[in-house]
Amino acid sequence: MKTLFGIRxxxxxxxxxxxxxxxxxxxxxxxxxxxxxxxxxNLVSTRNADVKIxxxxxxxxxxxxxIDWIKDKKDNDIWQSDNINGKWSNPTRxxxxxxxxxxxxxxxxxxxxxxFFSNRPGGxxxxxxxxxxxxxxxxxxxxxxxxxxxxxxxxxxxxxxxDKAGKYLIFSSNGHGGFGRQDLFMAKILKxxxxxxxxxxxxxxxxxxxxxxxxxxxxxxxxxxxxxxDAKADLYISFKIENKFTNPIKLPxxxxxxxxxxxGPSVNFKQPGYLYFSSHLTPNIGRTDIYRIKYHIQxx
Numbered sequence: 001m002k003t004l005f006g007i008r009x010x011x012x013x014x015x016x017x018x019x020x021x022x023x024x025x026x027x028x029x030x031x032x033x034x035x036x037x038x039x040x041x042n043l044v045s046t047r048n049a050d051v052k053i054x055x056x057x058x059x060x061x062x063x064x065x066x067i068d069w070i071k072d073k074k075d076n077d078i079w080q081s082d083n084i085n086g087k088w089s090n091p092t093r094x095x096x097x098x099x100x101x102x103x104x105x106x107x108x109x110x111x112x113x114x115x116f117f118s119n120r121p122g123g124x125x126x127x128x129x130x131x132x133x134x135x136x137x138x139x140x141x142x143x144x145x146x147x148x149x150x151x152x153x154x155x156x157x158x159x160x161x162x163d164k165a166g167k168y169l170i171f172s173s174n175g176h177g178g179f180g181r182q183d184l185f186m187a188k189i190l191k192x193x194x195x196x197x198x199x200x201x202x203x204x205x206x207x208x209x210x211x212x213x214x215x216x217x218x219x220x221x222x223x224x225x226x227x228x229x230d231a232k233a234d235l236y237i238s239f240k241i242e243n244k245f246t247n248p249i250k251l252p253x254x255x256x257x258x259x260x261x262x263x264g265p266s267v268n269f270k271q272p273g274y275l276y277f278s279s280h281l282t283p284n285i286g287r288t289d290i291y292r293i294k295y296h297i298q299x300x
Contacts, residue, residue, distance in 0.1 A: 028239045029298040030220065032275075035254055036293040038283055039276065043081065043088060045289035051278045052159070052212070052264035053290050054107045054114070058136060059083060059270060063094060063105040063114065064290065076103040078116060082139075096132045096141050103127075104159045104212075108166055109269055111136055115160035115169070122146065125154035129171060150194050151187060158182065159212045162189065164269050169194060172211035180207040184223060204238050204245050214265045217272055218297040221245055224263040233261040235277060255293060257281055264290075 038045050044053065049067035056062070066079045069091075079091040096102075100120040107114050113133040119126060129151055133142040151157060155175025162169055169189055172182045176197055183205040188195040204210060206227045213223035219240040225248070226233050234256040236248035256262045257279045264278035276292045 027299045028220070028241075030237055031296055031298060032252065032254060033294040036277075036279075036281060036291040038281075038285070039290045039292050040088065041283075041285055041289075043091065045285050045291075047286040049286060049288040050290050051288060052104050053266055053276050054105050055268040055270065056107050056134070056136075057109060057111040057270055060139070061107075062088070063107070065103040065105065065264075066091075067288075075099070076101040078102050078105050094141060096144050101127070104264075106159075106161045106266075107134075109162060109164055110166055114141070115162075116144075117156075117158050117160065118144070124149055124152045126156040126175070127158060128152040129157045129160045148193065151197065156182070159264075161214055161266075163215045164217045168215075170200075170213050170215060171197075172209075172213070173197070179205040180210065182209040182211040184210050184213050184221075201245055203247050209233070212263045212265060214267055214275075215240075216267060216275075216297070217269065220297060221248075222251070222265040222275065223248070224265070232259075233263045235262050235265055254281075255279070255291075261288070 044050060044064060048069050051065040053062055053064040060083050061080055063078055063080045066077050069077060077097050078094045080094050081088045081091050098120045100118055102116055102118045105114050105116045113131050115131050117127045117129050123146055129147045130144040132144040153175025155173060157171055157173045160169060160171045167189055169187045172184050174182050176185055178199050179202055184200040185197040186200060187197040208225055208227040210225045213221055215221055221238045222235055224233050225236050228234055235251045237251060238245040238248040260280035262277060262279040266276045273294055274292045275295050278288050278290055280288055281291060
């Protein structure tokens with residue numbers, strides 16, 4: 001097990017209790033292990049580009065996005081591996097994958113299906129978010145369903161995820177208005193569909209692209225943004241305190257590659273304490289590999 005050391009990212013919220021004449025300080029910190037590890041080299045992390053992994057709640061299946069895995073097929077596909085007697089099988093394309101771009105899979109916390117985005121025909125324009133049901137008994141996927149125009153627009157919707165309880169859909173879009181290009185939104189999941197998406201807010205979203213988010217079980221939002229001076233994509237963290245997200249802080253160099261994009265954060269709710277992400281760190285195999293790093297939150 002990797003030893004944790006004091007690389008800490010602090011978010012300090014200060015409120016003044018004027019009647020008492022004192023200052024109250026609330027502080028949350030995320031503490032990472034010393035280095036990130038390449039996740040399942042030559043199975044998940046390959047010579048191609050591998051992005052944003054997700055795990056079924058029963059631990060039997062993992063899905064992720066692969067770019068250029070198929071010779072002479074220049075698009076994005078979703079791949080799966082099954083846990084059979086404790087060993088992960090060789091990857092295969094998911095049955096609901098199409099000849100269009102299919103990407104950013106996310107298993108719903110109840111295990112009943114997978115959210116993903118696609119530009120397949122029949123959508124509202126650009127990349128739309130879909131949901132495909134999953135039969136845990138038969139170990140089969142059903143037919144993908146477009147989430148409709150409450151979520152999807154004529155623009156692009158990416159990276160759908162939910163919170164651990166499955167109450168809110170979190171995604172990015174450039175078609176719902178906002179502060180910049182891609183902004184992050186949340187929509188309450190209803191029995192009959194979805195409530196109107198709400199912008200996560202100006203503390204997180206910027207004039208740049210803000211996308212690819214995951215809400216950690218500890219109520220911290222890790223997301224991708226190109227808000228830095230070099231305009232490359234990096235991972236940031238923002239804590240949710242009293243229903244508002246704090247100003248984001250860039251994650252450290254053992255996560256964000258110096259010269260390459262770092263994006264696609266995810267977690268496995270059944271195995272907490274690890275942050276998964278896509279980058280080009282050392283060691284590496286392909287253009288973009290999937291890594292994981294151990295973390296814990298202090299000061300909750």
